[in-house]
Amino acid sequence: MIRTVMVVEDDDAIRMVLRTNLEDEGYRVLEATTAEQGLVIVQDEQPDVVLVDLRLPGIHGLDLVRSLRATSQVPIIIVTAQTDSHDVVAGLEAGADDYVTKPFVAKELMARIRTQLRRSAQPEESEEELVCGPIELHPDTAEVMRNGEPVPVSRIEFFVLAELIGAKGRVLSRDHLLRKVWGYGNAGDGRVVDNLIYRLRNKIEDDPANPELLLTVRGFGYRMKA
Amino acid sequence: MIRTVMVVEDDDAIRMVLRTNLEDEGYRVLEATTAEQGLVIVQDEQPDVVLVDLRLPGIHGLDLVRSLRATSQVPIIIVTAQTDSHDVVAGLEAGADDYVTKPFVAKELMARIRTQLRRSAQPEESEEELVCGPIELHPDTAEVMRNGEPVPVSRIEFFVLAELIGAKGRVLSRDHLLRKVWGYGNAGDGRVVDNLIYRLRNKIEDDPANPELLLTVRGFGYRMKA
DNA sequence: CCTACCTGCGACACACTTGCGACATACGCG
DNA sequence: CGCGTATGTCGCAAGTGTGTCGCAGGTAGG
Numbered sequence: 001m002i003r004t005v006m007v008v009e010d011d012d013a014i015r016m017v018l019r020t021n022l023e024d025e026g027y028r029v030l031e032a033t034t035a036e037q038g039l040v041i042v043q044d045e046q047p048d049v050v051l052v053d054l055r056l057p058g059i060h061g062l063d064l065v066r067s068l069r070a071t072s073q074v075p076i077i078i079v080t081a082q083t084d085s086h087d088v089v090a091g092l093e094a095g096a097d098d099y100v101t102k103p104f105v106a107k108e109l110m111a112r113i114r115t116q117l118r119r120s121a122q123p124e125e126s127e128e129e130l131v132c133g134p135i136e137l138h139p140d141t142a143e144v145m146r147n148g149e150p151v152p153v154s155r156i157e158f159f160v161l162a163e164l165i166g167a168k169g170r171v172l173s174r175d176h177l178l179r180k181v182w183g184y185g186n187a188g189d190g191r192v193v194d195n196l197i198y199r200l201r202n203k204i205e206d207d208p209a210n211p212e213l214l215l216t217v218r219g220f221g222y223r224m225k226a
Numbered sequence: 227m228i229r230t231v232m233v234v235e236d237d238d239a240i241r242m243v244l245r246t247n248l249e250d251e252g253y254r255v256l257e258a259t260t261a262e263q264g265l266v267i268v269q270d271e272q273p274d275v276v277l278v279d280l281r282l283p284g285i286h287g288l289d290l291v292r293s294l295r296a297t298s299q300v301p302i303i304i305v306t307a308q309t310d311s312h313d314v315v316a317g318l319e320a321g322a323d324d325y326v327t328k329p330f331v332a333k334e335l336m337a338r339i340r341t342q343l344r345r346s347a348q349p350e351e352s353e354e355e356l357v358c359g360p361i362e363l364h365p366d367t368a369e370v371m372r373n374g375e376p377v378p379v380s381r382i383e384f385f386v387l388a389e390l391i392g393a394k395g396r397v398l399s400r401d402h403l404l405r406k407v408w409g410y411g412n413a414g415d416g417r418v419v420d421n422l423i424y425r426l427r428n429k430i431e432d433d434p435a436n437p438e439l440l441l442t443v444r445g446f447g448y449r450m451k452a
Numbered sequence: 453c454c455t456a457c458c459t460g461c462g463a464c465a466c467a468c469t470t471g472c473g474a475c476a477t478a479c480g481c482g
Numbered sequence: 483c484g485c486g487t488a489t490g491t492c493g494c495a496a497g498t499g500t501g502t503c504g505c506a507g508g509t510a511g512g
Contacts (some may be wrong), residue, residue, distance in 0.1 A: 420502095423500095442499095442500070
């Protein structure tokens with residue numbers, strides 16, 4: 001069953017990132033850059049989830065939330081800058097169901113969308129097992145296990161590893177990882193990914209200099225052992 | 227199979243209307259006029275659905291929802307005045323499954339009850355116990371025991387602990403706790419959760435500086451030992 | 453009215469994270 | 483073999499997350 005996600009966001013770069021991420025997750029994506037547009041499209045298309053940027057040109061996103069809530073029970077997720085915390089409160093009181101602050105981790109946003117969909121409809125299948133050789137990821141506890149022993153990894157390291165293992169051995173480009181994990185805005189510096197891979201190897205490989213799990217594919221990116 | 231519906235409502239007229247409607251639909255009806263009464267009867271009779279008015283004398287319906295949710299998966303439907311939309315949001319976050327606003331259309335409410343019954347029909351599980359290592363929670367008495375000894379905890383501390391233990395080792399973000407325990411109003415300030423965790427640790431941990439039960443997951447939130 | 457506790461808040465300390473830059477090394481290609 | 487590019491390695495410093503604790507206003511109970 002194909003779900004539709006509506007994105008109301010005026011920033012082209014962010015909207016683009018959201019679109020690709022959502023399409024990768026298998027959603028149909030609708031886009032609007034203003035509150036007026038968004039309201040019309042929501043009523044026409046009845047999406048399953050709506051993402052709303054609070055900072056919109058013209059009518060504020062807050063009013064859009066209120067308008068939507070007046071006529072629909074569609075789950076609404078607010079996307080906003082971290083500084084506007086009081087707007088977030090107002091947004092939730094206006095009827096939004098959840099929120100994420102920029103800069104957000106795209107994977108997390110996807111997870112929240114799944115949560116909203118689960119609440120508003122039938123339960124979906126459980127998440128796939130994130131296992132690769134001796135490495136095991138537990139999304140519930142945000143823990144990484146190696147041969148049964150917990151390995152301390154940071155937040156971003158966790159998401160990168162999750163993305164790689166979830167790809168089941170396919171190569172992921174640096175761009176792909178930047179978009180999926182970092183989200184947006186960091187496209188300028190590619191070496192960030194290399195660095196993170198280096199650090200990850202030090203944590204999960206027996207011999208980090210000769211990786212056997214987290215492999216380099218020269219000219220393309222990285223992949224996990226099949 | 228006869229289903230039982232519990233009604234927690236202080237307004238005699240409304241309660242009467244609900245009773246007749248429900249009996250017409252073939253349900254057995256239990257009634258309570260206060261949250262305390264409701265809590266007791268729910269535990270004694272284990273109804274299949276609970277209707278809760280948010281405006282109750284004494285303990286607020288919201289707290290009743292939290293108490294119920296802490297020990298039971300019974301479907302909860304909130305009944306409230308249209309003006310208290312903020313409370314509805316908090317109620318859903320506290321664990322209610324649905325809501326209707328007064329004045330409600332009785333037929334619609336009956337339909338929603340059927341929906342809840344359909345959803346809860348299949349997965350009949352055993353009640354989860356709120357126990358984690360030496361810590362034991364008794365939702366009946368709002369008491370926390372540690373190695374059998376009672377530990378004085380405040381209201382909010384109790385709910386946070388209940389939420390954490392109920393999560394069975396899964397990580398709960400600060401946002402999650404804020405919304406589940408505090409409700410939507412306080413979404414702005416983050417350190418409140420850290421503080422409460424700190425105080426909880428001083429009460430339940432042997433060595434609060436090196437917690438073994440209430441663990442930090444840096445970048446994600448907190449979780450109980452598995 | 454008084455008291456004790458609860459609760460949110462802010463300030464500071466400390467550890468960890470993370471982006472970045474510099475240099476080293478490996479690989480591909482002519 | 484030699485050069486250019488891609489990637490590995492590693493240290494640094496600013497930024498961020500979290501622990502700790504005292505304070506003060508609020509609240510409930512005596």
